[in-house]
Amino acid sequence: MQTMRTATMIEKRTAPRHRVLKRGTLAFGGGGIDCTVRNLSASGARVDIASPLGLPSNFMLVIEADHFIRRCRPVWNNDRQLGVAFE
Secondary structure, eight states, X not given: OOOOOOOOOOOXXXXXXXXXXXXXXXXETXXXXXXXXXXXXXXXXXEEOSOOTTOOSSEEEXXXXXXXXXXXXXEEEETTEEEEEEO
8 A cells, every 4th residue: 555645845935925916027028928917025026928038037027007117037937937036
């Protein structure tokens, strides 16, 4: 008989994230990429984008509806999802 092992995931975030569904823009150098913000915290966010290709090392996350602007950098990406840390 096999026993099941469960993997324990270690939380590395410094602040809890809250689920949201907001339209945003990753703005840089006079241009930008549309995104959907899926979760948000005081220290970062997860966004959905068409592609992370061509994204610079620093940019601004802008959520116009909330008058929210934060300088950030990418910390991970997975296909069409991107994790960003606020600077």
